[in-house]
Amino acid sequence: MANIKYEILEKIGKISESPKGWTKELNLISWNGRAAKYDLRDWAPDHEKMGKGITLTKEELKRLRDTLNGMNLG
Template sequence: MARKSSEPIQFTIEETIGVLSTTANGWQKELNLVSWNGAQPKFDIRSWSPDHTKMGKGITLTNDEMAALKETIQAAGL
């Protein structure tokens, strides 16, 4: 069943993989494994407030998408 837009988004950070950057106000751009609304965890890149109660816009990637991103970065020599 689809989530109603009035229902809050539920998330669980299953694993923190790494912090990519930190702003002066303490927000951190992080790579995590996140379960959204009880679904299978996905790789997630986004900014989080210091207490992880607020988040910025981000991107989620499946295992296959993360593998493709890794290959693309390596092929580019980065």
């Protein structure tokens, strides 16, 4: 398996935490030295292991925000 390098540039927020201590987080991350993207995924307590997630550009994050704001979650 290829070695994936990442750098968490900004921890934006924790969404939830499992009983085992894994957290679902929104962060700004640079993957393999590339331009940073917004990233939503599960992380082990030490941030050494991660689950599958999604990355979003700033424009995609804005569209997601607008979509969520338009939802009726009541």
